[in-house]
Amino acid sequence: MIIKEKIQEQIPRWMERIQRLKKEYSNFVVGEVTIEQILSGIRGVQISISDISYVDPYEGIRLRGYTISQVLSLLPKAKNSRMPLAGGLYHLLLTGELPSQKEAEEVEEIWRCRSEVPQYVWDVICSMPPETHPMTLFSQAIMALQPQSLFARAYLEGVQKSQYWEYYLEDSLNLTAKIPQIAAFIYCWKYKDGKVEPPDPNLDWSASFAQMIGKGSDWEYQELMRLYLVIHSDHEGANVSAHTSHLVSSALSDIYLSSAAGMNGLAGPLHGLANQECIRWLLNVYDHFQRLPSDEELEGYIRNQLSAGYVIPGYGHAVLRVTDPRFTAQMEFAEQFLPQDPLFQLVKQVYRLAPSILGENGKIKNPRPNVDAINGCLQYYYGVREVDFYTVLFGVSRLLGLTAHAIWARALGKPIERPKSLTTQMLEERVGII
Ligand SMILES: CC(=O)SCCNC(=O)CCNC(=O)[C@H](O)C(C)(C)COP(=O)(O)OP(=O)(O)OC[C@H]1O[C@@H](n2cnc3c(N)ncnc32)[C@H](O)[C@@H]1OP(=O)(O)O
Numbered sequence: 001m002i003i004k005e006k007i008q009e010q011i012p013r014w015m016e017r018i019q020r021l022k023k024e025y026s027n028f029v030v031g032e033v034t035i036e037q038i039l040s041g042i043r044g045v046q047i048s049i050s051d052i053s054y055v056d057p058y059e060g061i062r063l064r065g066y067t068i069s070q071v072l073s074l075l076p077k078a079k080n081s082r083m084p085l086a087g088g089l090y091h092l093l094l095t096g097e098l099p100s101q102k103e104a105e106e107v108e109e110i111w112r113c114r115s116e117v118p119q120y121v122w123d124v125i126c127s128m129p130p131e132t133h134p135m136t137l138f139s140q141a142i143m144a145l146q147p148q149s150l151f152a153r154a155y156l157e158g159v160q161k162s163q164y165w166e167y168y169l170e171d172s173l174n175l176t177a178k179i180p181q182i183a184a185f186i187y188c189w190k191y192k193d194g195k196v197e198p199p200d201p202n203l204d205w206s207a208s209f210a211q212m213i214g215k216g217s218d219w220e221y222q223e224l225m226r227l228y229l230v231i232h233s234d235h236e237g238a239n240v241s242a243h244t245s246h247l248v249s250s251a252l253s254d255i256y257l258s259s260a261a262g263m264n265g266l267a268g269p270l271h272g273l274a275n276q277e278c279i280r281w282l283l284n285v286y287d288h289f290q291r292l293p294s295d296e297e298l299e300g301y302i303r304n305q306l307s308a309g310y311v312i313p314g315y316g317h318a319v320l321r322v323t324d325p326r327f328t329a330q331m332e333f334a335e336q337f338l339p340q341d342p343l344f345q346l347v348k349q350v351y352r353l354a355p356s357i358l359g360e361n362g363k364i365k366n367p368r369p370n371v372d373a374i375n376g377c378l379q380y381y382y383g384v385r386e387v388d389f390y391t392v393l394f395g396v397s398r399l400l401g402l403t404a405h406a407i408w409a410r411a412l413g414k415p416i417e418r419p420k421s422l423t424t425q426m427l428e429e430r431v432g433i434i
């Protein structure tokens with residue numbers, strides 16, 4: 001397997017770099033932590049390293065050093081498509097190297113061969129009450145696969161630490177291979193007649209999700225999914241889902257346990273669920289006016305929401321200080337394929353008006369849109385209108401990033417994470433108020 005060989009070959013060099021930092025610079029002070037940072041969600045505190053991706057506040061995400069537009073233009077493309085193969089992206093995340101067409105296809109083929117989901121996973125989903133949120137079902141399905149973990153078994157049998165990553169890699173490929181089918185099953189079980197189209201072996205990982213939910217002849221939607229599943233894959237190591245899954249896997253919990261944990265974080269409305277919240281917000285605006293509002297009406301609506309204490313979903317970011325390039329990539333898609341769509345018009349109108357209103361009170365650090373401000377409008381246009389499903393799509397993609405971080409964490413022998421917490425009194429004593 002090419003990816004495995006490449007990782008294997010790279011490990012000694014990475015280990016050497018880390019050992020050197022540890023040995024020669026272990027007392028070097030990277031930064032200070034202020035009380036404000038401690039009290040505001042450890043914001044900006046540089047606490048970990050991961051070389052899979054990095055978010056520059058003014059440029060956005062770079063996946064293994066490549067910007068979103070570079071990733072979209074440089075990765076090998078799917079058949080009859082201008083969009084990348086997700087298999088190529090996984091190769092890039094795992095090895096740091098842009099794959100050839102053949103290398104990207106290799107990952108796609110591995111996924112195809114390992115995609116079968118055991119019947120009992122479907123039984124687990126079907127045993128849940130129909131009102132269960134799709135993200136809960138998604139997380140449960142991942143957990144249901146946990147008994148298949150090769151790492152968990154190997155650990156019990158006493159596998160060497162230096163080999164952990166190999167089992168994480170196998171588990172990750174097994175999990176990611178099954179994920180489009182699991183998402184399609186949840187969609188069809190929850191909203192349709194329960195019948196999932198059997199996967200088409202001629203399609204790539206991203207398009208096959210589209211095909212399994214009945215969009216086998218909708219080329220445009222398949223293109224959208226190819227775009228979507230690449231651009232949501234990773235956002236460095238410290239966002240809620242990535243950090244959660246990293247933390248859990250640092251205890252040597254296997255990839256199923258740690259990925260499900262990450263998905264539970266993604267399911268929060270300030271993180272991935274903003275996907276759902278944002279489209280609900282846009283639909284509410286539309287319902288409220290029964291048409292596209294005038295600029296004045298929309299400004300009034302936004303101000304009312306803010307003074308009632310609501311957040312405007314899809315706006316703001318913990319790290320980014322510019323418009324999210326993932327938002328821009330989807331804007332370009334929408335401009336090409338659905339320029340007249342009323343919801344897209346509304347997305348553009350909010351983008352034109354909301355940032356200056358949000359910026360007025362000077363509190364918000366970045367009043368511009370993040371990726372969630374447009375995600376839903378595209379799904380909605382192509383007829384996937386069950387808005388509480390949208391975060392599952394985010395999850396399908398994000399599992400590529402989470403698993404890549406975890407494989408490399410094991411490859412580099414990263415330790416269990418255990419920072420330190422204080423009491424309020426201790427802080428008060430340190431600043432001298434008691
Ligand atoms: C894929 C992703 O996860 S991207 C993020 C998706 N989430 C959303 O879109 C939800 C809406 N946005 C937010 O809630 C926030 O901007 C977050 C969670 C993304 C970032 O949070 P922070 O780093 O704390 O943002 P920031 O430092 O700018 O917040 C400062 C103040 O502005 C407010 N603010 C930030 N974003 C918004 C917003 N979209 N609407 C209204 N107020 C906002 C905060 O609530 C905070 O107010 P407070 O001091 O009264 O509590």
Ligand SMILES: O=C([O-])CC(=O)C(=O)O
Binds near residue numbers: 370
């Ligand atoms: O980076 C963050 O905190 C949130 C985000 O945009 C993502 O995880 O995609």
